[in-house]
Amino acid sequence: MSESPAPFEVRAWLILVTRDLNNATEIADYWIEPSRREARFFARPARRAVGRTVAPNRNSTLISNKIVVMWLKSRLSAYIRHNRFLRQLLASMLDLAPVVTVILFFQILVIQQPIPEAGRFVWGMFLVVLGLTLFVQGLNLGLFPLGESMAHAFARKGSMLWLLVFAFALGFGTTVAEPALIAVADEAARIAEEGGVIAASDESRKSYALGLRIAVALSVGFAVVVGVIRIVRGWPLPYVIIAGYIGVVVMTVFAPREIIGIAYDSGGVTTSTITVPLVTALGVGLSSSIQGRNPMIDGFGLIAFASLMPMIFVMGYGMIL
Amino acid sequence: MNEWLHELGSALLETLRAVSPIVTMLVLFQLLAIRKPLPNPRRIVVGFVYVLLGVALFLQGLKIALFPVGDLMARQLTAPEFLGAAPHDGGVHWYAYIWVYLFAASIGFATTLAEPALIAVALKAAEVSAGAINPWGLRLAVACGAALGLAVGTFRIVTGTDLHFYIIAGYVVVLIQTAFAPRMIVGLAYDSGGVTTSTVTVPIVTALGLGLASAVPGRNPLADGFGLIAFTCLFPIISVLGYAQIAAWRTRRNRSGDND
Numbered sequence: 001m002s003e004s005p006a007p008f009e010v011r012a013w014l015i016l017v018t019r020d021l022n023n024a025t026e027i028a029d030y031w032i033e034p035s036r037r038e039a040r041f042f043a044r045p046a047r048r049a050v051g052r053t054v055a056p057n058r059n060s061t062l063i064s065n066k067i068v069v070m071w072l073k074s075r076l077s078a079y080i081r082h083n084r085f086l087r088q089l090l091a092s093m094l095d096l097a098p099v100v101t102v103i104l105f106f107q108i109l110v111i112q113q114p115i116p117e118a119g120r121f122v123w124g125m126f127l128v129v130l131g132l133t134l135f136v137q138g139l140n141l142g143l144f145p146l147g148e149s150m151a152h153a154f155a156r157k158g159s160m161l162w163l164l165v166f167a168f169a170l171g172f173g174t175t176v177a178e179p180a181l182i183a184v185a186d187e188a189a190r191i192a193e194e195g196g197v198i199a200a201s202d203e204s205r206k207s208y209a210l211g212l213r214i215a216v217a218l219s220v221g222f223a224v225v226v227g228v229i230r231i232v233r234g235w236p237l238p239y240v241i242i243a244g245y246i247g248v249v250v251m252t253v254f255a256p257r258e259i260i261g262i263a264y265d266s267g268g269v270t271t272s273t274i275t276v277p278l279v280t281a282l283g284v285g286l287s288s289s290i291q292g293r294n295p296m297i298d299g300f301g302l303i304a305f306a307s308l309m310p311m312i313f314v315m316g317y318g319m320i321l
Numbered sequence: 322m323n324e325w326l327h328e329l330g331s332a333l334l335e336t337l338r339a340v341s342p343i344v345t346m347l348v349l350f351q352l353l354a355i356r357k358p359l360p361n362p363r364r365i366v367v368g369f370v371y372v373l374l375g376v377a378l379f380l381q382g383l384k385i386a387l388f389p390v391g392d393l394m395a396r397q398l399t400a401p402e403f404l405g406a407a408p409h410d411g412g413v414h415w416y417a418y419i420w421v422y423l424f425a426a427s428i429g430f431a432t433t434l435a436e437p438a439l440i441a442v443a444l445k446a447a448e449v450s451a452g453a454i455n456p457w458g459l460r461l462a463v464a465c466g467a468a469l470g471l472a473v474g475t476f477r478i479v480t481g482t483d484l485h486f487y488i489i490a491g492y493v494v495v496l497i498q499t500a501f502a503p504r505m506i507v508g509l510a511y512d513s514g515g516v517t518t519s520t521v522t523v524p525i526v527t528a529l530g531l532g533l534a535s536a537v538p539g540r541n542p543l544a545d546g547f548g549l550i551a552f553t554c555l556f557p558i559i560s561v562l563g564y565a566q567i568a569a570w571r572t573r574r575n576r577s578g579d580n581d
Contacts, residue, residue: 095440098431099521103390106424111397115390123325124386128435131379134371135437136444142368144445145361146347153355162354169350173342179335179380180523187527237508238499245492252485261484261547265527268518268550273376274340276438276516280445295449300508303442307515307554 085137092132100125139277147281155289160232163286164225170282171224171306174275176217184269185209185216188262195258197321212266212317219313220270223305224279230301231286231293237301244308251315259318266314267307279303332381336373344369376520379437383521391428391525392532398424399536418479421533422472428525429471429553433464438519446509454509459561463513466560467553471526474552478533481540484548491555498562506565514558518550526550 107115115121154163175181189198189209198204230240252260271279284299293299351359359365398421433439443456477487499507518526526549534546 096435098434099387099428102424102427102431103387103394105427106394106398107390110420110424111394113397116393117389121386121390124382124384127329127378127382128386129382131375131377131382132435132437132440133375135375135379136440138368138371138373138375139441139444140368141371142365143372143441145368146359146365149360150347150350150355153357157355166350166354169346170343173346177339177342179339180520183524184527237511238496241499241511242496245496249485249489249492252489261545261551264484264488264551265547265549268515268554269523271438271515271519273379273437273441273520274343274372276519277441277445278343280442280512284445284449296446296505297508299449300442300446300512302512303515304508304511 085133088133088136089129092129092136095132096125096129135273143274143277144281147278148285151282151285152289155286163228163232167224167228167282168221170221170278171275172217172221174272174278175220175270176213178270178272178275180269180272181213181216181266182209184262184266185212188212188259188266191258191262192321197256197258208321211321212314215313215317216266216270216310219309220275220306222313223309224282224302226309227283227302227305228286231283231298232290234293234298237298237304241301241304241308244305244312247312248308248315251312251319255315255318259315263311263314263318267309267311270310271303271307275306276303279306328385329378329381332384333374333377336377336380340373340376376437380520383524387521388524388528392528394424395525395529395532396536399533418475418537421479422475425471425475425529426468428529429522430464430468432521432525433467433517433553433557434460435521436517436519437521438516439463439513442509442512442516450505458564459509459513462561462564463517463557466513466557467517467522469560470552470554470556471529471549473556474549475529475533477548477552478530478540478545479537481537481545484551488551488555491552491559495555495558495562498559498566502562502566503569506562510558510561510565513561514554517557518553522553523550526553 103115107113150166154166157163186205186209189205189212192198192208193200193205198208226240229235230237251263255263279302280300283302284295287293287298288295399418439460440456443454443459446454446459447456473487477484502510527547530549531542531546534540534542540546
């Protein structure tokens with residue numbers, strides 16, 4: 001290969017994709033006034049990378065590809081170390097490695113059959129890693145600060161009523177459209193139909209599933225309200241949880257047997273990926289802005305309510321119908 | 322390829338529909354009740370968009386990669402031909418299902434580590450405790466609990482014993498542990514129970530439970546297939562409380578050792 005410089009556009013593109021956003025203005029300027037800026041732009045980092053002085057003059061377009069590549073390599077490794085997104089991408093891969101290992105182990109060594117549609121499996125895992133990375137980035141940028149700033153604002157406002165209305169709406173709103181809950185409700189409706197609890201028609205099944213969803217969403221809203229009152233008043237968490245457990249046990253005795261499994265499961269289903277960060281931030285934010293509360297001791301526990309209360313409500317729903 | 326992108330688009334729409342109530346509600350409360358501008362609104366909007374995109378991609382990826390394989394494996398592992406023991410004398414012995422318990426435990430462990438909601442809570446706990454709680458330690462403790470819970474849960478389906486005996490016994494254990502565990506961890510431990518069972522774990526575990534209940538002779542999927550999630554909720558509470566107890570006990574022992 002000759003030592004002639006790579007086309008100018010190619011190098012600019014490489015820089016665009018590998019450099020961080022802080023240099024965006026520099027790059028933009030660069031496009032506006034190429035001839036003068038180009039020299040500065042390439043010469044400075046290249047000197048740092050290879051320890052060799054390249055005069056920042058018009059002739060620096062002659063910098064060889066080798067230097068550009070070396071510089072880009074050093075930039076790239078620094079970039080991975082300092083860039084949050086890429087670091088998180090590696091962390092996400094680590095998070096998902098156990099799942100892939102377990103699946104491969106059982107599929108290859110125990111069941112001894114190939115994975116169907118391996119290409120799609122790889123594509124799907126790629127989406128999962130990318131999705132998890134974006135999610136964790138978004139948590140720190142958006143969901144946590146939002147939940148906490150709203151909790152602080154309500155605590156400063158000092159209106160208990162607004163706080164409780166907010167708590168209820170948060171629990172209800174995050175649950176009512178939760179896809180996992182929709183799936184479980186439909187399944188429960190099918191079972192109720194087969195068990196002869198409701199009439200065997202599409203309509204009665206739909207209304208049963210909707211009723212169940214609303215019962216669960218109401219119960220989560222109610223649970224967050226109780227949890228918030230607990231934080232504000234400073235009740236010890238174990239007492240409230242024990243009361244909830246006693247409620248579950250009492251309801252178990254009276255509820256029809258078919259509903260028990262679904263009821264117990266619906267407790268776990270309600271706490272979804274978006275609910276959890278918002279509700280956790282609410283609890284931690286509240287307990288850090290109310291005097292005398294410790295965010296570690298008092299801030300957690302809202303989710304425990306949110307997964308306890310639906311069990312009681314769903315068993316109640318099964319008894320009414 | 323085109324078809325895959327199309328699927329991705331519809332997954333994004335689905336996520337949008339699922340979060341629209343909560344976004345509307347947050348905006349309304351911000352405008353009507355708080356009536357103060359958010360600090361850093363642009364950052365928060367960007368973060369929200371990241372979360373939306375992330376959840377949509379994550380769900381779509383699970384739907385493509387993990388759920389079909391998990392479903393298939395649950396069926397293959399519970400198939401009588403695989404177990405190698407034809408049902409005789411009215412049933413298969415519970416120990417013929419050893420691979421099922423192992424699979425349940427390891428898939429529970431692995432999916433819990435991948436659970437985004439648990440990652441969120443672990444990050445928050447590390448932040449609130451100023452680093453005293455190690456996010457990986459917490460997640461490993463929860464994952465061990467989920468693994469144990471699923472192994473016990475599948476055992477229950479195979480033997481066909483009543484769900485509520487196990488759950489109530491579990492509650493009793495939790496209550497006894499609560500009395501002795503360090504106060505700081507109690508809230509977090511209770512929360513980690515609910516958090517374990519979310520996007521990744523629920524569909525795989527449900528498929529496993531229903532598949533197992535329909536494969537084991539004498540079990541009814543309607544009555545026996547559910548309940549695995551309840552186990553996955555309960556056992557992490559026990560394991561996180563236990564982890565904290567062991568940590569506290571070791572600190573105490575070291576301290577008394579220093580005094581001697």
